[in-house]
Amino acid sequence: MILEGKQLGFSYRHKGSFPVLQDVTLSLRSGERVGLIAPSGRGKTTLCKLLAGYEQPDHGQVLLDGKPLSRYRGFCPVQMIWQHPELAIDPLLQLKRTLQEAGPVEESTLHALQINPAWLNRFPSELSGGELQRFCIARVFQPGLRFLLCDEITAMLDQITQAQIWDFLIAEAQKRDLGMLVVSHNHHLLQRLCTRIIDLSI
Numbered sequence: 001m002i003l004e005g006k007q008l009g010f011s012y013r014h015k016g017s018f019p020v021l022q023d024v025t026l027s028l029r030s031g032e033r034v035g036l037i038a039p040s041g042r043g044k045t046t047l048c049k050l051l052a053g054y055e056q057p058d059h060g061q062v063l064l065d066g067k068p069l070s071r072y073r074g075f076c077p078v079q080m081i082w083q084h085p086e087l088a089i090d091p092l093l094q095l096k097r098t099l100q101e102a103g104p105v106e107e108s109t110l111h112a113l114q115i116n117p118a119w120l121n122r123f124p125s126e127l128s129g130g131e132l133q134r135f136c137i138a139r140v141f142q143p144g145l146r147f148l149l150c151d152e153i154t155a156m157l158d159q160i161t162q163a164q165i166w167d168f169l170i171a172e173a174q175k176r177d178l179g180m181l182v183v184s185h186n187h188h189l190l191q192r193l194c195t196r197i198i199d200l201s202i
């Protein structure tokens, strides 16, 4: 499969807003791990939001195998994992419900992400950021997942937790032939993880 952003242009609609993205083209194939780097505020998160269908571009198109992403129904094959898990989770739901939001999650996924079964009965405010991020990752591992957009997902975690999460993601991406976009300010991390790196500021 191929995920393509073609000549994307986008502005947030507030007074005096300027284009965040102008004429950005990028493609991501199954099995590829592409790093995305650029200074703060350059539009990396915005690009991920367009590619995952959270925002619509003002210009250009997002295509999955040549078909607009908006035409896909049900579980979206392109999933985004956000930098701040506490903002991506309903604070009023027990984590066992959050986990099942898109469908059942395999026991082996919970085990690989070292999710403690006792956490399932807690609410988001009762877990650490690293523990919550594991839930955000686990819940997207549905059979329909094809592309994973990781927006600085381990930036706030300790080195051991970072390594556990990336080991899991790389192994799953290889097993399921996923395409991955990895956003980070850490060039060394991208060099280790990715098959190629795009600098959005060039």
Ligand SMILES: Nc1ncnc2c1ncn2[C@@H]1O[C@H](COP(=O)(O)OP(=O)(O)OP(=O)(O)O)[C@@H](O)[C@H]1O
Binding pocket: 012, 013, 014, 020, 038, 039, 040, 041, 042, 043, 044, 045, 046, 047
């Ligand atoms: N919801 C929003 N409404 C208005 N402006 C926004 C919104 N979200 C982001 N912006 C602006 O769009 C620009 C790009 O933001 P974005 O978060 O995509 O950058 P980024 O490259 O991911 O930054 P960082 O590396 O700091 O996470 C910034 O100038 C930001 O202020």
